[in-house]
Amino acid sequence: MLIDVAELQARLTGSDAPVVLDVRWVLGDPHGAEHYRAGHIPGAVYVDLETELAGPARPGTGTGRHPLPDLAKFQDDVRRWGVTRRGGVVVYDNTGGLAAARAWWLLRWAGIPDVRILDGGLAAWLAAGHPQATGDAPSRPAGDVVLRPGQLPTLNADQAADLPRTGTLVDARAGERYRGEVEPVDPRAGHIPGAVSLPTAANLDGGRFLATAALRERFAGLRGPVGVYCGSGVTAAHEIAALAIAGIDAALYPGSWSEWSSDPGRPAGTGTGTGSGTS
Structure with a gap:
């Protein structure tokens, strides 16, 4: 799932150089392309999460804020980035992989096997003394890549609702959103009943993923099968990457809370619910 700066630098100077994607995105900050132009890993291609890693949001249709993209358009975008049938891909951001993991998950879901997240992102690259391009x-x-969607598991709303009966549904948002104390974006506050709270930010230490042993300890209490959701299916991908590092397969609910909360017929839990998981 991960690649460190030293390995990436070595691969970029070799014959098997991966395509590097800059996926800088933060909720409420629409200036990712400007951040990219101000400085990025040399050779990296900027990817816009809103328009290239998600389909258009259609309020009132129940698809959530970041639905999966149209496959034909996504394949065109991936080819434009230079991804081939034989080459690898490295994705990065400057927020601990919280945005880049969406590209990691989506490319893996679409059938590209060699996709890695740069651990530590741009900050780690610069800390190692490597140059930026502008x-x-x-x-x-x-x-020339040909996408084959469905290579990673997904959940729809009904499957997410049923999962706590047979396994674990993880809410990857901040604890205060899970508890229903605040809701800055979506129609209602709260969480899917039966979900446990495991905020994605706790997968990181200083902008890097926790060590494998620490992630295994964090997720030790989960019983399978496991599904994950967040606000709109972005940071939940980071949780799925962390779970994979720990040796746990998990399905993504792409619509996540933005889809669930837009349906007035779906219940919303508040407070600590069934528990806060292992942190």
């Missing part, structure tokens, strides 16, 4: 993305030959 300006727009470099031109590169188009890729």
